[in-house]
Amino acid sequence: MSITATLDANELRSRAKRFASQHLEPVAAELDHLGEYPDTVMQALAEGGYLGMLTPVSHGGSGIDFIDYLDVIQTFSGNCAAVASLINQHCLVTSAIARWGSEEQKQSLLPALAEGSVIASCAVGESGPGPGPLPAALTATTQADEFVLKGCKAFVRNPGAQLLLICAARQTGTEHREQILALLETGSTGMQPGARVATMGLTACPVAPISFDGVSVNADAVLGSPAAGQAMADELLALSALMEAAQTVGIGMAAVACAAEHANRRVQFGQPVADLQAVQSLLAKVRTHCQLADDSLRQAARLVDADVPFTTQAAMLKSFLAEHGAQMLIDCCQIEGGFGVTESAPKGIREPLPLARMFRDIAGTTLLDAPWDFPEGIIARSISEPA
C-alpha cells in the first residue's frame, strides 16, 4: 500500500514503523556486513511510495510535508541508516527538480523518480574544509550554447547505473565563479565512475568518485537559471543538512533506547546498571541532545514547509550535531561496555548488538563536507543581517 498526501502524520509514522520492522530491521546487520546496494529494499521502498515522498502529487509522488518526510527518515534511520541515506539522496534531487525545474524537466523526470524506475543522487558540496583557495574540483566552461564540465566529484553517494545526478560545477570565466546545477545521467559521454571507496559506516550506500572529461550539458539539462545556481546550491546544502540531521536524530533515539534496555538488563554491583546515577546521567545527556535536535529539526522543517528562509536554522542544527551527534553513540556504547564495541554476538550471547554499527553510521551523518561558511559563518552573519 503506497503512501499518499492524505495520510495524517500519525498514520504515516506507524506505516513507516511497520515498513522498517518488516523490511529494514531484519536485514540491517547483513546489509552493513555485505556493504552492497540493497536492491530488494529499494524495490520495496518504491512500491511503498517512499521514493516519491517529496515529489508533488501532480507529478506522480505523494508530496507529503517536509516535516513528515523527516519523520519517516528518522524512523528508518533507527533501523538502517544506510537506506535512509539512499532515500535522502534520491529525494533531495526530486525536491530540487520540483522547486527549480522547468515544467519540461518535471514532466520528463519526476514520474520515473517517484516510481523508482530511476534513482537519483546529489553531488553538490565540495568535500572537506574547502573549497578554500584551491581550484574547484569541477568546472563548467561555456562553449556556444552549452556548458562543458571538467574535473571530478570525489565522493558521490550511490553512483550506480540508472542514476540521475545533480552536479554543482563552478563556472570559469565569470567574476565570482558562480555555480551551475547540472542534471546528468550516469553513462553520459565523458562521465566515468571510479572504484568504490570504503567507508567506515553506511556501507549499503556505496560511495565512489565520478570523473568528468568534457561532459556536455545543454541548456535543457541545467536546473533553474545559471545566475541563481549559487543560491540553489546553498539551499540544497541546507536541505541536505536537515535530512542528515533527521538521520542523526533517528540513530541517536534508537541507540539510547537500546542502551537503556541493556542498562536495565545488565546487573552489576547487585543492581541493574540503569539504577546507577552515572549511567542515568549518560542516558539523560544523550536523550536530551536528541530531543533538542529533534525540536530544532521540526522548527526548521516547518520553515521549509512554509516556504520561508531556513538556512540559518539548518546551519545551527548542523553545527549542534557536528558537536553532539557522534558523541551520542560514543556515550551509548560506553553504557554497554564490551557489548557496545562488539559487532557480532559470540556463542551463548543473545544480546542484539547494533550499537557498533550505529557508531560507525552516525559519524557519516555529521561530516562537515561543506565550505567553512557553512554552518558557522551563516549563523554569525545572521545575527547582524537577519533574514
Add this chain to the structure above:
Amino acid sequence: MRTLNPEELAIAKTAQAFVAEHIIPRAVEFDQSGQFHAYLLEKAKPSRIFAMAVPQAYGGLGYSAMAQSLVLEAWGYGCAAMGTSLAASSLSLSAVLIAGTDEQKRRYFAPLVAGGMGAFALTEPGAGSDVAAGQTIASKTDSGYLLNGSKCWITNASVADVHVTFARTRAVGGSKALSAFIMDRHQPGLIHGDIEHKLGLRSSNTAFYRLKDAPFPAANLLGREGDGMRIALATLDVGRTGIAALAVGLAQRALDECVKFVQGRYPPHHYPGQSLQFKLADMQIQIEAARQALYHVADLRDSNQPFGAEAAISKTLATDTAMNISSRALTLMGSHGYSGEIAKLMRDAKVMQIYEGTNQVQRIVISRSVLATHPVCGSTQKEGA
C-alpha cells in the same frame, strides 16, 4: 612541562623508528583483515620490547615507567591494536611483579624475554566493572586447585604464552574471595572460545575462553588465597598508565592526520581561517595536557610515590581526549575522513574508554580521592544549606 632526558629521548626515538618501519605501513591491512598481527612478534623479538617491563635480573629491559610510557605512546601513534597487544602483555606481567615469587617470576618472564606475550584475564560475562561478581571457581584439591568458569573480552587470550587469571577460592564473600593464578598456553582444561568481531582494535586478539576442570598446581597461586582483588587493582593501576600512553599516541596521530589533510587543501604558506585554526589549537591543547598528565604518573611511579588516583586521572583524560580528537578530526575531514585512516583511529579509540576499567570506574576512584582530600567542604556545604 616535563622534558625528556637524553636516555628517554633515545628510547622514544628508537620506538618511533620501529613504529615507522614495522607498524604504520601494515596497520590498515591488518585492521581490514581482522587477522592477528603475528608478524609483529617476529619483528619485535630482537629488541625484547615485550619484556620492557621485565627487570634486567630476569633478562628483560627493565625500563622505567617513563620509558615504557614513551614506547606505548609511539605504538599507539602507529596502531592502537598492535599497541594493545604490548600493553596487555605488560599488564599481565605487572601482576607477577607485584605478587609473584622469584620462581614464579622466572617462569612467567622467560617466554616474554623470548619474544612471547602474556594475557590478563579478569573480565567475565557477568563481571565487568563489578570484578567481585566473577563466577570462575577454584576448588581445592590435594595438589592445588581445579578451575571452572569463563572469561571474556580477554586481550591476547588465544595467542599469549602465559596468562594471569582469576577465580574465587571461596564460594561466598566479595573482595576476599578472589585469588590470582598464573597459567601457560598448554593448560589442561583450557578451551579457547570465539574470537570477537569488534568495532575497533580489530587485529588485536580478543577472545572468550573457558576453564573446564582445569587443574592448577598450588605453585601457580599468585600471592595468597584471597589476594586476587588486591593484586588485580594494583595491576590495573599500572595498566591504566599503559592505556593512557596508547591514547596519547592515538590522539596525536589523529591531529597529525587532520593537519596533513588541511594543509593539502591550501597552497603552501596559506593558513586556513581562524575557525579551523582554533579547532586545531584546541585539539593540541587537549593532547598536550593528556601527555603531561601521563608523564606525571610515570614520574610518580618511578619515584615510588602513590599514583592510583593520578593514574585514573591520566587514563580518563587521555582516552576521552583520544575519542574526542579522533571524532572531531573525522568530522572536520568530511568524506575524506570517513573513508580514510582517521576512521580506524576513531573506531580504535572507543574501546579505550572501556577497557582496563571503564572511565566511569576511573571517576569513582578519582571522586573518592577528591572527597577524601576535602571532606570538610562537603560538611560545610551541608551545614550551610
